Amino acid sequence: MVKVIRAETAGFCMGVDLALNKLDSLIDKNENGKIYILGPIIHNPQVLEDYEKKGVITAHTPDDVPEGAYGVIRAHGIPKNAEEELRLRGVNVIDATCPKVKKAQLLIKKNTEDDRILLLYGEDSHPEVKGLLSYAPSGTHLFDSIEELEAIKLYPDKKYCLAAQTTQDRSVYEESIRFLEGKGIDFVTLNTICDATRQRQEEAISLSRKVDHMIVVGGRISGNTRRLVQVVETAGTKCTHVEVAAELPLDELKEIKTIGLTAGASTPKHLVDIIQQILEKL
Structure with a gap:
């Protein structure tokens, strides 16, 4: 045997539980209004199929969510400008962003307002990453390996902020910190890995x-x-x-x-x- x-x-995890509980609660109390999610609420095909059967609609852009409808922000979060657009258009926004992702977004925003350039360790195609990058107004560089970080041209007269997608490998992130310390540049490190x-x-x-x-x-x-x-x-x-x-x-x-x-x-x-x-x- x-x-x-x-x-x-x-x-x-806690973030997924919270996001699905918010969506379930909205489905239970919602009588007439349509419910949209801007992208899959979590990355599991079986869960998404269950919600489709309950009438939840997956939107691909903010424009796909009509005024007055419910727009649920996925657990991975969405870009800052997409959320602002939903609210400006009168969509009833329900924020189901994982608290750890939301914390990372706000930390990046706070630490890049003084012209620091964001160095983000993450996957280019991941929706969480697209959201995190949108909170850095002074410029960004994305890398998914030490080799990609080494290829980024860093300037001694500029300031940087290092952060990571919440689900990334901590050992690679720590190696990234050591690499930047050896470059002698001005950078701050954010603790954003969950x-x-x-x-x-x-x-x-x-x-x-x-x-x-x-x-x-x-x-x-x-x-x-x-x-x-x-x-x-x-x-x-x-x-x-x-x-x-x-x-x-x-x-x-x-x-x-x-x-x-x-x-x-x-x-x-x-x-x-x-x-x-x-x-x-x-």
């Missing part, structure tokens, strides 16, 4: 050392889920990323003695439960 060890941190993300990654690494194979459950568009896969593979343990149970490579897994199981911060508990039950029956 296969032994399955499940991570304690697998599944929804503790829940760090704990989830650390537990995944620790668990991977006790098992023969790791399963990570979560949406493929979820940045924090992909990061879990990355840190496990970097630690040297084979890892399989699945969204749903049907994707499990059962023929391969039934030959394995010990399997570790974890999940991204936007993965519903019931999906992880189903996968655990299947694995334990191998």
